[in-house]
Amino acid sequence: EDKVVQSPLSLVVHEGDTVTLNCSYEVTNFRSLLWYKQEKKAPTFLFMLTSSGIEKKSGRLSSILDKKELFSILNITATQTGDSAIYLCAVEGYQLIWGAGTKLIIKP
């Protein structure tokens, strides 16, 4: 059965810290891995990864995929209170399988 597992489930850090969120997967017919940020209720798209070892970067956020070890990480540097959200990982195979998310809380 296809599955996507994110860790940690929740994380509390102070503003300015760097965080690393993990997403591991077992998905048949892998096509892509997606990261989303969910504030309140609506997820917003962050990154799509399809190739191993190529870092995607947007401001203080970056992500990389390892297709051999079947995982991805999302890094956030110099965190700000506005980064507080649930970060969701989804893997596209025959369907889009979502992880349960990591709830990130940034304390001022």
Add this chain to the structure above:
Amino acid sequence: EAGVAQSPRYKIIEKRQSVAFWCNPISGHATLYWYQQILGQGPKLLIQFQNNGVVDDSQLPKDRFSAERLKGVDSTLKIQPAKLEDSAVYLCASSPRDTYTEAFFGQGTRLTVV
């Protein structure tokens, strides 16, 4: 660009009652998705439409859930009768093509079944 509109934002009903949710996608978006997100879990796809045709409804509990997208624009999702385990946020998303990376989500409807 106007976003994906959903209504109502919140709904509380008793079990065995019926409920309907409405979604108006971004203008011109051919693909529309309905997701169910139970607290503490990721979204689960219920149904995907391409224009007014169903692409995937494999995870839709068809004994109680139904959805339609008449005229290929807005869509309604209905639950009849509701169960306690249907309590969740129901998210609608749309995209111009069948690609998840261009999908925009609405604010969702939080359903509580008591």
